[in-house]
Amino acid sequence: MTRLFALVLFACIFVVVSLNAAAHWNGRRWLRNTYVSIASGMVLAFVVVGLVALLSSWQHATLVVEGVFITLFAVFWGVQTHELWAAGLRPSSRPSRRS
Numbered sequence: 386m387t388r389l390f391a392l393v394l395f396a397c398i399f400v401v402v403s404l405n406a407a408a409h410w411n412g413r414r415w416l417r418n419t420y421v422s423i424a425s426g427m428v429l430a431f432v433v434v435g436l437v438a439l440l441s442s443w444q445h446a447t448l449v450v451e452g453v454f455i456t457l458f459a460v461f462w463g464v465q466t467h468e469l470w471a472a473g474l475r476p477s478s479r480p481s482r483r484s
Contacts, residue, residue: 388447395454399427402461416468423461427454 406420430453438446 391447391451395427395431395450398454398458398461399424402427402458405461405465416464419464420461423457423464426457430454430457 402420402424406417406424409417409420431450434446434450434453437443
C-alpha cells in the first residue's frame, strides 16, 4: 500500500511540473525547457528503474525512484522560486469574481 501512495504522490508532482512546462509553452523558452527536462527525467527514471526491477530481483527500486523524484522536485522548486521571486504569484488566467 505504501508503494501505491508513493506512486500517487509522484504522479501528482509530475503533473505539477508538466503544467508548469505547459504554462510556459509560448513564453520564456529556458523555463519551458527546464520544466520539460525535469518532467522527462522523472519519466526516464521511472521507466529505467521499473525495467531493472522487473528484470531482476532488485528490492530497492522504490527507494531509488523516490530519491530521483525528490531530487528533481527540489530542482523544480528552486527553478520556480527563481522564476517567481520578484514577481510573486503568476496572474490568474481566469476572470476574478468581484461584486
